Amino acid sequence: MPKALPTVYDVAARAGVSIATVSRVFRRPDEVTEATKTVVQAAVRDLGYVPSGSARGLAARRTGSIGLCFPDFDGIDQFDPLTFTAGPVSVALDPAGDFEPTGDLYISEVMRGIEIEAWRHGVAVTIAVARGPRRSEIFDNLAGRVDGMVALSRTVPDELLAHIARRIPVVMIAGPRADDAYDHISTDSAGGMRAMTEHLITSHGITDLAFIGGPADSPDAKNRFDGHREALRSAGLRVARAPRMRGDFTRSQGRAIGRELLAEGRLPRALVCANDQTALGVLDALTRAGVRVPEDAVVTGFDGIDATQLSSPRVTTVRQPMLELGRAAVDTLLRRLSDPQLAPDSRTLPVEVLLRESCGCLPVASHDDFS
Amino acid sequence: MPKALPTVYDVAARAGVSIATVSRVFRRPDEVTEATKTVVQAAVRDLGYVPSGSARGLAARRTGSIGLCFPDFDGIDQFDPLTFTAGPVSVALDPAGDFEPTGDLYISEVMRGIEIEAWRHGVAVTIAVARGPRRSEIFDNLAGRVDGMVALSRTVPDELLAHIARRIPVVMIAGPRADDAYDHISTDSAGGMRAMTEHLITSHGITDLAFIGGPADSPDAKNRFDGHREALRSAGLRVARAPRMRGDFTRSQGRAIGRELLAEGRLPRALVCANDQTALGVLDALTRAGVRVPEDAVVTGFDGIDATQLSSPRVTTVRQPMLELGRAAVDTLLRRLSDPQLAPDSRTLPVEVLLRESCGCLPVASHDDFS
DNA sequence: CATGTGGATGTATGCGCATACATTGTGAGA
DNA sequence: TCTCACAATGTATGCGCATACATCCACATG
Numbered sequence: 001m002p003k004a005l006p007t008v009y010d011v012a013a014r015a016g017v018s019i020a021t022v023s024r025v026f027r028r029p030d031e032v033t034e035a036t037k038t039v040v041q042a043a044v045r046d047l048g049y050v051p052s053g054s055a056r057g058l059a060a061r062r063t064g065s066i067g068l069c070f071p072d073f074d075g076i077d078q079f080d081p082l083t084f085t086a087g088p089v090s091v092a093l094d095p096a097g098d099f100e101p102t103g104d105l106y107i108s109e110v111m112r113g114i115e116i117e118a119w120r121h122g123v124a125v126t127i128a129v130a131r132g133p134r135r136s137e138i139f140d141n142l143a144g145r146v147d148g149m150v151a152l153s154r155t156v157p158d159e160l161l162a163h164i165a166r167r168i169p170v171v172m173i174a175g176p177r178a179d180d181a182y183d184h185i186s187t188d189s190a191g192g193m194r195a196m197t198e199h200l201i202t203s204h205g206i207t208d209l210a211f212i213g214g215p216a217d218s219p220d221a222k223n224r225f226d227g228h229r230e231a232l233r234s235a236g237l238r239v240a241r242a243p244r245m246r247g248d249f250t251r252s253q254g255r256a257i258g259r260e261l262l263a264e265g266r267l268p269r270a271l272v273c274a275n276d277q278t279a280l281g282v283l284d285a286l287t288r289a290g291v292r293v294p295e296d297a298v299v300t301g302f303d304g305i306d307a308t309q310l311s312s313p314r315v316t317t318v319r320q321p322m323l324e325l326g327r328a329a330v331d332t333l334l335r336r337l338s339d340p341q342l343a344p345d346s347r348t349l350p351v352e353v354l355l356r357e358s359c360g361c362l363p364v365a366s367h368d369d370f371s
Numbered sequence: 372m373p374k375a376l377p378t379v380y381d382v383a384a385r386a387g388v389s390i391a392t393v394s395r396v397f398r399r400p401d402e403v404t405e406a407t408k409t410v411v412q413a414a415v416r417d418l419g420y421v422p423s424g425s426a427r428g429l430a431a432r433r434t435g436s437i438g439l440c441f442p443d444f445d446g447i448d449q450f451d452p453l454t455f456t457a458g459p460v461s462v463a464l465d466p467a468g469d470f471e472p473t474g475d476l477y478i479s480e481v482m483r484g485i486e487i488e489a490w491r492h493g494v495a496v497t498i499a500v501a502r503g504p505r506r507s508e509i510f511d512n513l514a515g516r517v518d519g520m521v522a523l524s525r526t527v528p529d530e531l532l533a534h535i536a537r538r539i540p541v542v543m544i545a546g547p548r549a550d551d552a553y554d555h556i557s558t559d560s561a562g563g564m565r566a567m568t569e570h571l572i573t574s575h576g577i578t579d580l581a582f583i584g585g586p587a588d589s590p591d592a593k594n595r596f597d598g599h600r601e602a603l604r605s606a607g608l609r610v611a612r613a614p615r616m617r618g619d620f621t622r623s624q625g626r627a628i629g630r631e632l633l634a635e636g637r638l639p640r641a642l643v644c645a646n647d648q649t650a651l652g653v654l655d656a657l658t659r660a661g662v663r664v665p666e667d668a669v670v671t672g673f674d675g676i677d678a679t680q681l682s683s684p685r686v687t688t689v690r691q692p693m694l695e696l697g698r699a700a701v702d703t704l705l706r707r708l709s710d711p712q713l714a715p716d717s718r719t720l721p722v723e724v725l726l727r728e729s730c731g732c733l734p735v736a737s738h739d740d741f742s
Numbered sequence: 743c744a745t746g747t748g749g750a751t752g753t754a755t756g757c758g759c760a761t762a763c764a765t766t767g768t769g770a771g772a
Numbered sequence: 773t774c775t776c777a778c779a780a781t782g783t784a785t786g787c788g789c790a791t792a793c794a795t796c797c798a799c800a801t802g
Contacts, residue, residue, distance in 0.1 A: 005538055057423075060759080063424070091570055128496070356467075362465075379788065429757050
């Protein structure tokens, strides 16, 4: 016997008023007498009434929530059904080994920014992972129940995106600046990497740089490489046509690249990596092989994740405002919702180069410095 | 002129069928002829039709999404409206200082687990931060548009939770095991901390232990302290009545506690911390003061966050399965949705003690070991 | 050739709310 | 005292879909 959920009608009956009054108590409290409000609220409490979001959304033609198409994070489809184990607490040695970071810090931060701004504006955020055979169904479901959508680059096929963009506004984060109708939010990847490369050339006098790229289909990775090349060109150095090697933005792949570089023999003076995880992996490999950073080789990253401050040496990197990326996306989306006439917007957030020990700008601290 | 969104009626008209057939193409494709399906799908594409989630939810009496009441993460209300700055890329020294972690890793992992399991079952996740003066309104909005809800402990006042629990099932993560009607998922905090403490006593022969607690209102912090006391009692040691000090689960507070301990003079042989961030903060303070860990003092944590592997020495800790916590919550929620008759469930997930360098179980690696 | 059967499709209705508009009641002003 | 304006509340309707039930049609069976 699934209990019938209370509706406005039940509340109205119990409070001795009409359903319009009940609705008003929630939507426009000012238009209702204090006394009536009290009676209605009591009925609401007694019955355990909660307005149906679906009915509200249908009647008001807006849902009050925005969608986030969650990226395809690695291995989501490798998880088996959960099995419940119970038993004694295991106690075991956990020897140091290759460190594998949990989750994706970049995405977590962007999401946090989205949450913050959504909260500030009183909207909820609905997330779905559009992946697997049911992808388009999942995506439609999401698009059907939100007022607008934020999409991280590479998370949704163009075709699907175009379809739903006819219904609700879409803001793309870090996507290719295509000639599309979406709003775009991105960070100054090219500018940041150019400044980083210029720094290595100008301040450290390095002319032997190798760029370690990211996935070939990543717009960010491409922009960063472009910035790198601009700096080389300005400095009159030989401009690489392609990255020296390509990683997949993971630390373990970075380690593999580091080992490969070592195996090749002569190490470039500077290893400019397309992101922090790659830089940290390269650093792992070099350090393990006894190569001194920055004395023997300089390593730099991009993103500004926490782990770059916890490594030894700390990694010189370009910090991009991940949280602001999320905030700006929501801000732009809500702006468009309130005025659909606006022309497609395109915002680029500034980045900053953080000079630390791995490029040699700061002396490597030893434990002795603390004592 | 806000374009009218296409509805089933528009699609039906264009395809020359009835709305029932259009609906069936989406909901029960098997009952429709291949030919009809093709015609309808063409109309859907042409018109850019996406089914309204609100109307679906209203008609079907379920929304296909579950709610997550996002915790009150620190400082959300301190954010000012976003201001857009533009300008040249800043390039500046970033000297080493007190490390302040970004975001909350625990929550990120739990969320990831929730996403994974939600994806596996084809449901979306709606998140809202119920905080501030509009808290109950926000919360009702969330509750009204989902089929069930996952609540992290301490994120929702009991009263609000009880109200919405009359409408939809609620699964609580890491909450106090009260005599309520909710399903509960938790980890074996007490057992883990007991095992950790027993290890220090038994394997290391330590009898002089100080427990550094967490917030007084955190059930987890309380359970961990209880486990610690059980171990002391079993070993016949003097059982502390209260934690030696209390942190707030942050690294900076951990550092403050570390400094305070140092200022007091005689350091206990082991500092058993209620969570990793606190342990890392204490470690920061001791290391900076020249105290050797583990030789002079042993430090242990709880949670198993990444940073415990990046510190030097690495921190011995109790790993709790954060991702599984999220997965189990969703699993339980969906189970209940499919059978509301089930009795309230209560699952405790196992934890594991990871013995590393900070308790002395493994030798501290120096850079020389790598070469 | 009449009848029965099952699959494909159409018709009509209600889900729970917001809101335009109608109605009622109250006090101010004439 | 009567009228008018406005505030408070009620009535009726539609939002877009899913679905129970009705209808229709092709084909098998007697």
